[in-house]
Amino acid sequence: MAQAMKIAIVDDEQDMRQSISQWLALSGYDTETFGSAEDALKVLGPEYPGIVISDIKMPGMDGMQFLKKLMGSDSALPVIMITGHGDVPMAVEAMRVGAFDFLEKPFNPDRMSELAKKATATRRLVMDNRVLRRELSDGGQLMKKLIGQSPVMERLREDILDLGQADGHVLIDGETGTGKTLVAHALHAAGGRAGKKFVLISCSAFEEDALSKRLFGPMNPEDAQLPAIEEARGGTLVLEDIETLSETLQARLLSAINEQGTPAETRIVAISNLQEAGRTSEDALRSDLFYRLAALRITVPPLRQRGEDILTLFTRLSEQFSDEYGCDAPQVSAQEAAQLLQAPWPGNVRQLINVAERAVLQSRRGSGTIASLLMSDHEEMQPVMTTEGKPLKEYVEAFERMLIDNTMRRHKGSIASVMDELCLPRRTLNEKMAKYGLQRSDYL
Incomplete structure (x- = not known):
């Protein structure tokens, strides 16, 4: 608010x-x-x-x-x-x-x-x-935004903390919508440059001549802004959509990197957002530039690999949107939880945000299902499901954790109220909360 x-x-x-x-x-x-x-x-x-x-x-x-x-x-x-x-x-x-x-x-x-x-x-x-x-200057706050207890997210947070303390250039890649720019912010906040300049340029947003001037100069005399490579001196320059750089600009960037001392005056964090099947950052960049940038590398995991993090994220997002729209968050059934876990999420977290908002709006109107939001754009009236199967036990545990988490949030940590609603004895509830890493103090 x-x-x-x-x-x-x-x-x-x-x-x-x-x-x-x-x-x-x-x-x-x-x-x-x-x-x-x-x-x-x-x-x-x-x-x-x-x-x-x-x-x-x-x-x-x-x-x-x-x-x-x-x-x-x-x-x-x-x-x-x-x-x-x-x-x-x-x-x-x-x-x-x-x-x-x-x-x-x-x-x-x-x-x-x-x-x-x-x-x-x-x-x-x-x-x-x-x-x-x-x-953005508080690494702890940024880490809280990288929600999830899945092994791939634990590894991502460890990589950010490790590479944040290093001083070399970094390449961040991964599918569209996975949160690569957030990871770049976290890298900057986790290291010694946290209090310094953070400059972000989308390479795909400029024509080549304009991008050349914005990155390297010379700027127009009436323009008070420095070229980005100078503006970010001592801090971090993030280049989104690095794969869209022309051969000429790739050569200029490589030259600018080579001219810097060690440690680098301006740390370059390059973000690759390739969406074409079978094409990689290595294919798109000249090899000498690629190896300078990819000496330190982070690949942000796709949402479909994050397991029950999907349900945790969906719950947090639907709560935020329900507050924004002034209505109750939708209650997710076991079947809908399975559908959320099974969906392939080609748009990753960005797509999940969209689904959560639309689910809240549907719930406010009293109509619609989560399954209807997961329909394929390419398959008439058929829910899109991933081919990556999971054991039934994983679906059950993910739903159980989400149910306890949601109920604890709704009752603001009141154990008695949660026991009553879920018809669970206290010992069983305590055991399940311990199993799923849920702390009562988080809900008070």
Whole structure:
């Protein structure tokens, strides 16, 4: 859920700040008022979850001094300045210092509401991006996103931790939709470059000339952005769809890699997303570049190899979507659990996300089945099932684990409630939770 935005109103005239506060409160904003800039600075900081509306002419610290203090603390904090009638030079100076916009007295309240709406939307985006950056710099948080207890996921997490500590270039490959970009973020966060630049370029999103300039320069004189290889210096440059690079750009990339010292100034993490049957990264790249990139290599496992992780992921995703749409998550039957486990998942996790969202929407309408969502696009009305069979015992255990997990979540870890719903004695429930690695503390 998006964080509620506040509006701090700073004005030495009580009537003015109260009238602004009342108008914005009627528009649905959470406001707080301050009679001086000094009082406001005791509350406003880099993480203030909102915007500021301030008069320019105030006793003590005036609005311009106040604005400079705020910009020094957080240059991304939107500040709307209230100026006197005809005071254009003051307004221009405020904008130069970093004000979001200004209102000229006497101002139209609707104009103020419009500016407040734009400013709070801008602030929300900034705050969301900061949360994301903190999450991406936190290897522990990223590892939590790599959900699963299957052997292939345990191995993937170990590989990320090992290669994250290394300093060589890395090639990440795997089928489409497996989460290769997330793995690249985790690699960066798990090593010594965690606090440094992380630059991601999709090679398939540019024409060749534009991609050449974006990667290696020269950039246009009016463009403040550095070439990516320079922008990521000291950190990590991630190149998605590396297989789409032309021979010419492959040669330039190899040259740039060879020119770097050891350890590399810019670590290259290449992501290969080949979808053509029978074609590999080695086929698509010139051999000298391939071997420079693939000295350290991670292959992200397809979803169909992750066993009961499929049910765990489906449960987490359906819970998220049910919260988003304000309805109950769908209850998965034993037959539907088997269908989820048997499906080949050509679109991998990306496809599972889509199925989970549609399952929640179907459940909200009270119609449809998971089987109907797993129908093949190529086979009329026939469920697509993998040819990789599993022993019946594995299906039963996967469903049993999912059922206990879901019930524990629903009852927030209440053992008595779970025992009652599943008709299980306490000893049996404890034994099964131990068997499946379920901890009561995770649900409290």
